[in-house]
Amino acid sequence: MSTPQLTNCPKCGKLFLRIRNICDDCYQKQEADFLKAAAYLRDHSGITMQELNDGTGVTVPQIRQFIWEGRILVDQFPNLSYPCETCGNLIQKGRQCSSCINTLKKLANEIEKREDKGDLSKNQDGLAGGYISHYL
Ligand SMILES: [Zn+2]
Ligand SMILES: [Zn+2]
Numbered sequence: 001m002s003t004p005q006l007t008n009c010p011k012c013g014k015l016f017l018r019i020r021n022i023c024d025d026c027y028q029k030q031e032a033d034f035l036k037a038a039a040y041l042r043d044h045s046g047i048t049m050q051e052l053n054d055g056t057g058v059t060v061p062q063i064r065q066f067i068w069e070g071r072i073l074v075d076q077f078p079n080l081s082y083p084c085e086t087c088g089n090l091i092q093k094g095r096q097c098s099s100c101i102n103t104l105k106k107l108a109n110e111i112e113k114r115e116d117k118g119d120l121s122k123n124q125d126g127l128a129g130g131y132i133s134h135y136l
Contacts, residue, residue, distance in 0.1 A: 036057070037052060
């Protein structure tokens with residue numbers, strides 16, 4: 001078991017004992033926000049993220065977090081979408097749309113390949129040196 005550590009709350013910056021990932025005040029507020037948003041959604045299932053924000057005062061990033069945590073089931077709310085962090089396409093899960101995820105995966109693969117090569121040349125210093133002297 002790990003002992004809770006004193007750390008800054010990522011939401012409000014206050015020092016708190018890390019039992020959750022946010023401080024108690026923010027946690028209370030988050031739960032109140034969730035109840036507000038959930039109650040509002042029950043009565044307005046066709047609304048958009050902005051309308052939910054306007055109607056409840058719950059911030060869009062907070063609503064998005066509830067979606068990511070699976071607490072708001074977007075399947076029931078077809079218009080509850082938010083922009084992809086990379087290209088702005090409207091999405092209902094994750095941080096990026098599927099095409100951006102694919103692009104990122106490709107990029108990550110290429111970086112990985114490059115890093116592999118880097119390791120290789122480090123491991124075979126003699127060889128690389130040999131090539132250099134050859135070309136000189
Ligand atoms: Zn806080
Ligand atoms: Zn995108």
